[in-house]
Amino acid sequence: MAISRPILIALIAALLALAAFYATSGARQSSEAPSAPAPAAPERSASPTKSAPPARAKAREPGSRRGGDGSAKPPRSPAKRRPAVAVPTGMPAGVRRALAGKRTVVLFFSQRGSADDAATARAVASLRGRRGVQVFSAPISRLADYQAVIGGVGVTQAPSVVIVGRDRAARLIEGFVDAETLAQQVADAR
Structure with missing residues (x-):
């Protein structure tokens, strides 16, 4: 049974297209991974925390309890706390507070005089006042x-909008974006 040349060429082309698709989708998935900013080396909480009461200089003797039955309870271990999420330093204080407060952060970078910048600025302004979203x-x-936040994203032009979700993953939108598309991108980042 012989296969005609046009069908053979079509099969080979389909296999090549499929191989190219798998090769590029694998590269896309591996390039998305480093887009999340790396945590800072020392883990510090950006929000002010109450300091623990000072430890007592002397521990009580087991038999010196008021009640005096001689039995002492073992000291309670401190409650387990979730580790503080590392918020990168080296950025404006407002952005640092928003990230520490687990808000979705929208960063808008522009250059004066461009019609695209003005239209995108209006779209970004429509996000102000939304619950859980902070716009800068x-x-x-x-x-x-802002390199501590957007270091791996690669902003190369204005206007650019960077959306940093609660999980610290950053998304980049370069060029003009309308209000509806931007609102959907912010909702997806949450």
């Missing part, structure tokens, strides 16, 4: 101030 705007020249 800055000129593209101040991009270095």
Whole structure:
């Protein structure tokens, strides 16, 4: 049984297309992984915490309890706390507070004079006041101030919107974006 040349060529082309698809989808998945910012080396909580009461200098003797039955209860172990999430330092204080408060952060980088920037600024402004979302705007020249948050994202142009979810994964949208699309991206990042 012989296969005609056009069918053979079509099968080979389909196999090559399938191989190319798998090769590029694997590369896309591995390139998305480092987009989350790395945690800072020392874990410090950005929110002010109450300091623990000072430890007593002397431990009580087992028999010196008031009641005096001689039996002492073993000291209670402190309640297990969840480790504080590392919030990167080296960024504006408002962004640091928003990340520590587990809010979705929207960073808008723009350059004056562009129609795309003005339209995207209106779309970003529509997010202000939403529950659980904090919006920050800055000129593209101040991009270095935010490197602790957006280091692995790769902002290359203005306007750019970076959405940092509660899980600290950052998403980049470059160029014009309308209010509805931006609202959906923020909802997806939550």
